[in-house]
Amino acid sequence: MPRFNLRRPTIIAGVLALALGTTALTAIPGTAQPTPAPVAGVALPRPAGPDFADVAARVGPSVVRVLTTERATPAAAEGRRGVNPMEEMLRRYGQGQQQQPQQRRAGQGSGFVIDAEGFIVTNAHVVGENNEVKVELADGREFQARVVGRDTATDIALIKVEAGTPLVALPFGNSDSTRVGEWVMAMGNPFGLGGTVTAGIVSARGRQIGAGPYDDFIQTDASINPGNSGGPLFNASGEVVGVNTAIFSPSGGNIGIGFAVPSKMVTHVVAQLRDHGSVQRGWLGVSLQPMDRDLATAMRLDDTKGALVNAVEPNSPAAKAELRAGDVITAIDGRRVETPRDLAAGVADVAPGRTATLAVLRDGTAMERRVEIGANPANATAAGKPGQPAQPSLGIGLAPRPEGGVAITRVEPGSVAAERGLRAGDVVLRAGERETAQPQDVVEAVTAARTAGRSSIALQVERDGARRFVAVPLRAA
Numbered sequence: 299m300p301r302f303n304l305r306r307p308t309i310i311a312g313v314l315a316l317a318l319g320t321t322a323l324t325a326i327p328g329t330a331q332p333t334p335a336p337v338a339g340v341a342l343p344r345p346a347g348p349d350f351a352d353v354a355a356r357v358g359p360s361v362v363r364v365l366t367t368e369r370a371t372p373a374a375a376e377g378r379r380g381v382n383p384m385e386e387m388l389r390r391y392g393q394g395q396q397q398q399p400q401q402r403r404a405g406q407g408s409g410f411v412i413d414a415e416g417f418i419v420t421n422a423h424v425v426g427e428n429n430e431v432k433v434e435l436a437d438g439r440e441f442q443a444r445v446v447g448r449d450t451a452t453d454i455a456l457i458k459v460e461a462g463t464p465l466v467a468l469p470f471g472n473s474d475s476t477r478v479g480e481w482v483m484a485m486g487n488p489f490g491l492g493g494t495v496t497a498g499i500v501s502a503r504g505r506q507i508g509a510g511p512y513d514d515f516i517q518t519d520a521s522i523n524p525g526n527s528g529g530p531l532f533n534a535s536g537e538v539v540g541v542n543t544a545i546f547s548p549s550g551g552n553i554g555i556g557f558a559v560p561s562k563m564v565t566h567v568v569a570q571l572r573d574h575g576s577v578q579r580g581w582l583g584v585s586l587q588p589m590d591r592d593l594a595t596a597m598r599l600d601d602t603k604g605a606l607v608n609a610v611e612p613n614s615p616a617a618k619a620e621l622r623a624g625d626v627i628t629a630i631d632g633r634r635v636e637t638p639r640d641l642a643a644g645v646a647d648v649a650p651g652r653t654a655t656l657a658v659l660r661d662g663t664a665m666e667r668r669v670e671i672g673a674n675p676a677n678a679t680a681a682g683k684p685g686q687p688a689q690p691s692l693g694i695g696l697a698p699r700p701e702g703g704v705a706i707t708r709v710e711p712g713s714v715a716a717e718r719g720l721r722a723g724d725v726v727l728r729a730g731e732r733e734t735a736q737p738q739d740v741v742e743a744v745t746a747a748r749t750a751g752r753s754s755i756a757l758q759v760e761r762d763g764a765r766r767f768v769a770v771p772l773r774a775a
Contacts, residue, residue: 350483353536354495360411360468363434363487364420364443364457364528367404368427408486408529409433409457410538412568414464416441419568420528421543422448422455427693427713433459436493447571451579452512453543454564455528456571468530471537473560476500476516484520484542484556486529496521498554505557507544511642515557516540522556531558540564566647580648580671583614584621586638597626598662604628605638613700619669621658629657645671692744692770694720696737703727703760704734714771720759727765728758748772 407424411417418433425431431443441459448455476482483497498520506513518531522542531540540558547553570577589602604626610616621627629635630644631654648654650673658665693713696704703725709715726734729743740757747755754769 348481348534350495350497350534353483353532353534354485357468357485357530357532357536358493358495359436360466361436361485361493361529362409362411362418363490363492364407364409364418364424365404365432365434365440366406366424366426367430406487406490406525407527408525408542410485410528410530411465411467412470414467416459416461416465417446417572418443418457418459419541419564420455420457421541422450422453424528425455425457427710431457433457435461435465447575447577449567449571449577451577452559452563452567454541454559454567454571456568468536468538470561470565471533471535471539473516473539473562476503476533476539476560478502481534482518482520482539483532483534484518484522484526484529485532486522486526486542488523488525490525501555503560506639507546507557511639512563512646513639514560514563514643515543516560518556518558519554520556521552521554523552526556537561538564578650579646579674580650580652580654581615581674582641582645582669582671583611583616585609585611586627586641588637589626597624599626599659603634603636604659605635605641615669615672619656619667621656621667621669622660624660626659627656628659630654646674650674696726696740698736699725702735704737704740718768718770720757720768720770721761723761725760726757727760728756730755744772 405424405426407420409418409420409424412419425445425448431445432440433443434440439461441461443457443459446456446458478500480500481497482500483495485493485495488494498518500516501519502517505515505517507515516531516539518540520531522529522545526542529542530538531542533539539561541561541564542556542558544557545552546555546557567577584607586605587608589599589604589606591602593606594600594602605628607616607621607623607625607627609623610621627635627641630641631648633640633644635641635644635657645654648671650671653668653670656667656669658667693710693715694706695708697707699705706715706720706722706724706726708722709720726740728734729740730747732739732743734740734743744755752772754771757768757770759766759768
């Protein structure tokens with residue numbers, strides 16, 4: 299029969315012993331002891347910081363659990379076997395598990411309602427290229443969700459449910475006004491436990507963690523763990539100032555370093571996902587490097603601020619604007635550029651087709667260059683037309699080729715394109731009934747096929763000089 303140790307912790311026993319010893323010393327044998335006077339209770343001061351109870355009660359009904367099911371492809375399984383240890387330290391924390399017999403993976407994360415009609419924000423890595431996405435509301439109701447759009451560059455996704463009744467939506471706050479040291483509250487679904495509230499402070503702003511070209515995270519020590527992905531980060535007023543996205547953790551658990559996408563970026567991305575199903579970012583067509591003191595001296599510049607152009611892509615917007623290697627770009631449309639990341643963010647914010655003004659230093663001389671910003675070829679995917687409900691993409695990135703056709707630059711694991719064996723480096727020569735010269739040709743062909751109610755589209759693909767047709771399914775939204 300098992301035996302249990304019923305001793306109290308040593309520190310508690312020590313306190314009790316001290317109290318008993320002190321009482322024994324006050325008792326003098328043979329003397330009458332007066333009745334002790336009542337001791338007034340002393341109210342201990344409350345810990346510093348806000349009381350989030352009212353905020354949690356108000357916002358809780360709008361925080362949801364996101365449940366996903368994804369078929370695991372052999373390529374995806376192979377990718378999971380070789381993980382860079384340094385990358386593993388910076389963990390995305392949508393919680394998932396693999397079910398081998400059916401070769402399907404189940405995962406879960408968090409999200410929050412932003413519109414009474416049922417629009418919900420979560421992380422792109424939570425949604426993935428899943429066959430099925432469900433949402434469980436705080437009141438226990440469960441609904442199938444439609445993926446409106448995903449933006450892997452910022453790890454933001456927009457999904458929608460048809461709840462039949464208006465949902466309680468959360469307001470966004472201004473992340474630019476958050477201050478280091480300010481109290482914040484995180485809410486989500488850690489380890490699948492359901493609605494959980496934790497609090498902490500803003501530890502830092504503008505963190506760059508190597509997650510992508512648009513890193514600008516809010517760092518917080520609010521406790522967040524696997525399953526919190528996509529959940530909201532609130533200020534003391536109950537406004538969403540961030541979307542919890544990543545944690546730094548050698549062990550996989552919370553160590554007080556979490557990262558949230560700031561609400562200013564989220565609102566911009568969500569607006570485009572809602573209207574277009576994807577995010578259209580500007581493209582300049584240059585490769586950049588940061589300045590340092592030695593380079594500044596060698597180039598006769600006064601300081602190290604700016605983005606140094608080290609190459610210009612042929613036929614790109616930069617080439618047409620006569621930018622050249624050695625130019626230092628110091629501003630875009632009056633917005634100061636101190637690092638290459640500043641320029642990348644500034645160009646991305648300009649809609650393709652618009653003209654931007656660049657402040658340039660060339661051989662120590664200041665000048666301006668007006669450039670018509672282009673559409674980033676890496677963002678070209680077969681999505682729906684602007685203004686129409688977004689359809690699931692084929693899961694491919696496209697770029698034009700000078701010699702004809704459209705090159706596939708990437709294939710997302712688990713996508714219909716991956717299932718049909720397409721891969722980066724393949725060239726699409728024809729989509730449906732039309733020849734392809736630009737990514738938009740593929741987009742329009744896919745849209746036309748969907749509009750006509752077709753279940754698939756035929757792509758003529760060239761690989762290593764050999765050509766073949768591939769029937770790619772067009773999944774319903």
